Amino acid sequence: xxxxxxxxxxxxxxxxxxxxxxxxxxxxxxxxxxxxxxxxxxxxxxxxxxxxxxxxxxxxxxxxxxxxxxxxxxxxxxxxxxxxxxxxxxxxxxxxxxxxxxxxxxxxxxxxxxxxxxxx
Amino acid sequence: xxxxxxxxxxxxxxxxxxxxxxxxxxxxxxxxxxxxxxxxxxxxxxxxxxxxxxxxxxxxxxxxxxxxxxxxxxxxxxxxxxxxxxxxxxxxxxxxxxxxxxxxxxxx
Numbered sequence: 141x142x143x144x145x146x147x148x149x150x151x152x153x154x155x156x157x158x159x160x161x162x163x164x165x166x167x168x169x170x171x172x173x174x175x176x177x178x179x180x181x182x183x184x185x186x187x188x189x190x191x192x193x194x195x196x197x198x199x200x201x202x203x204x205x206x207x208x209x210x211x212x213x214x215x216x217x218x219x220x221x222x223x224x225x226x227x228x229x230x231x232x233x234x235x236x237x238x239x240x241x242x243x244x245x246x247x248x249x250x251x252x253x254x255x256x257x258x259x260x
Numbered sequence: 261x262x263x264x265x266x267x268x269x270x271x272x273x274x275x276x277x278x279x280x281x282x283x284x285x286x287x288x289x290x291x292x293x294x295x296x297x298x299x300x301x302x303x304x305x306x307x308x309x310x311x312x313x314x315x316x317x318x319x320x321x322x323x324x325x326x327x328x329x330x331x332x333x334x335x336x337x338x339x340x341x342x343x344x345x346x347x348x349x350x351x352x353x354x355x356x357x358x359x360x361x362x363x364x365x366x367x368x
C-alpha cells in the first residue's frame with residue numbers, strides 16, 4: 141500500500157528555515173509527480189508546490205517563490221521542501237501528496253501532515 | 261487565479277438524507293478539471309471525485325459529482341455516519357491550483 145510520511149515540522153522563529161521531508165513507499169516514486177499542500181489553522185487547503193517525477197518541472201505558488209524550494213531524491217524515494225524566510229503566514233499543516241496520474245494534478249494519496257509553526 | 265466558492269458553508273442533515281453541495285468557479289473550469297475531497301479532523305484529505313464526475317478508487321457509489329463550466333455539484337445520496345465531514349472542491353486546470361473553502365456536513 142502507498143505510504144507517505146512527512147517529517148521536519150516544528151516551531152521556528154520568523155525569518156527562520158525548515159526542511160520538510162516526505163518518505164514514500166508502496167509505488168514507483170520516480171514515475172509520479174508529487175505535491176505539497178498546506179492547511180492553515182481554521183482555513184482551507186492551499187496548493188504550495190509541485191515537482192514532476194524526474195524532478196525537471198517544478199512549480200510554486202507566488203507567495204512562496206524565491207523562499208521555498210522543492211526537490212526529490214528518487215534513489216531514496218524522498219520528497220523535500222526547503223522553506224526559508226518563514227513568516228507567520230506560513231504556519232500550517234504541510235501535506236505531501238501523490239498525483240493520481242501524470243498530467244492530472246489530483247491527489248489520491250496523502251501523508252498525515254507535519255505542523256509548521258512560525259512564531260517568536 | 262480561479263476562485264472556488266462553496267455553498268452552503270454548513271449543511272445540517274440526518275443520516276439517510278441526501279446532501280447536495282455546490283462549488284462555483286470564478287471562471288470556467290475547462291475539461292471539467294474539478295475534484296472533490298473529504299476532510300475529517302486530524303486526517304488528510306481523501307480524494308472522492310475527479311474529472312467532475314469520476315469516482316476515485318474505493319469511493320462508494322452514494323457519492324456522485326456533476327456539473328461543467330463554472331457550476332459543479334457533489335451529491336451524497338444517503339448519508340452514512342462516516343460521511344459527516346468537510347468537503348472541498350479543487351480545480352486543476354489553471355495554476356495556481358485552488359481549493360474551495362469547504363462545506364461542512366454536520367449531523368442535525
